[in-house]
Amino acid sequence: MADLKTHISDLASKYLNETIGIRRHLHQQPELSKQEEQTAAFICETLDRFSIPYKKRIAGFGIVGLIEGKNPGHMCIGLRADMDALPVPEENDVPYASRKPGTMHACGHDVHMSSLLGAAKILNDLKDRFEGTVKLIFQPSEESYPGGAIEMINEGVLENPDVLVVLGQHVMPTLDAGTVGFNPGPDMASTDEIYLTVKGKGGHAAAPQMVVDPIVIAAHIITALQQIVSRQADPGTPTVLSFGRIIGEGRTNIIPNEVKIDGTVRTYDEAWRKEIHKRIEAIATSMASGMGGSCEVKISHGYPYLHNDEELTAQLQLLAIEYLGRENVIELEKRMTAEDFAYFAQRVPSCLYRLGVRNEIRGITSFLHSPTFDVDEKSLETGSGLMAWLTVNLLQSR
Secondary structure, eight states, X not given: OHHXXXXXXXXXXXXXXXXXXXXXXXXXXXXXXXXXXXXXXXXXXXXXXXXXXXXXXXXXXXXXXXXXXXXXTSOEEEEEEEOXXXXXXXXXXXXXXXXXXXXXXXXXXXXXXXXXXXXXXXXXXXXXXXXXXXXXXXXXXXXXXXXXXXXXXXXTTTTTTTOSEEEEEEEEEEEETTOEEEOOEEEEOOOEEEEEEEEOBOEETTOGGGSBOHHHHHHHHHHHHHHIIIIISOTTSOEEEEEEEEEOOOBTTEEOSEEEEEEEEEESOHHHHHHHHHHHHHHHHHHHXXXXXXXXXXXXXXXXXXXXXXHHHHHHHHHHHHHHOGGGEEEOOOBXXXXXXXXXXXXXXXXXXXXXXXXXXXXXXXXXXXXXXXOOTTHHHHHHHHHHHHHXXXXXXX
């Protein structure tokens, strides 16, 4: 195994410049959810160049490649990378900056795709040294509900051949390049979107006795809803309820007819998740009614919470230590962010681990979804090599 580890590490180093080139092309040409046509075309061209067969246009612009080792029916492992970018204008002054105004790979999906392609090239070189099949899953629309993961699953991505395990990696700007992080069990929260429309009766701000003020009602509703977390949630169950958008189209002397409030609710317990929905509606509607108005409540059901299979994650963590050294494998805490990778984890044992991309000396420290987010591209060597190493070992151990 020492020989295999060295071989994979050498290949990751050998192919690093090519992997960086792939990442830079994808970074320059970002595409939003459900618009990943050129991204998909480039991935297909790259797989053609690697002589890896694939199927395209799955759940829109999704792609599935297959690498068959000896005895392909032994087992199948899925490797997943998401494809879409964000509506964020890039502010980085780099040669590979986004060429599409207002659109940017600010969540690192360009790194996910290029790392998977780098791992695919390594695994294709090694296919005579392992048994089983590797399924390369390039998934569109992670950033937009209902998410490409569930759509690809519904179109059979985990079948023919049946996938027994799914691995994914996600960039982590708080971890240094060259390191990775694992968290077994509950890892990321469920996420639902809340849309409230508070209706009253508008009028002149100097005659409040003649109106039903939706601004005041909205303020009371927001304050009251916070008690769901502070006074009704079990302190042992992480719960977040936040509002990020309030629109009341009045003026300094005009009270509007309605106010719109948008927010998110996140937790780790599916039963409590359903209960929160009921309590949001009950509090919002009753409070609005009690103040003479009304409130329409719409809760968009988003991604479930992500559970990293404990046994699988422990195995991967040990393999990562063997490949990178104990000092470069970090144990992480759960996070309240969300990922539609959770749908894969609901079907088969899965693990989404974190890839460090930070380089404080070079000023690469910005967090995800920010206009200055960037990565130390040396992380691509870790990302592609480690994914190949984990995959080969899983195929040999089962």
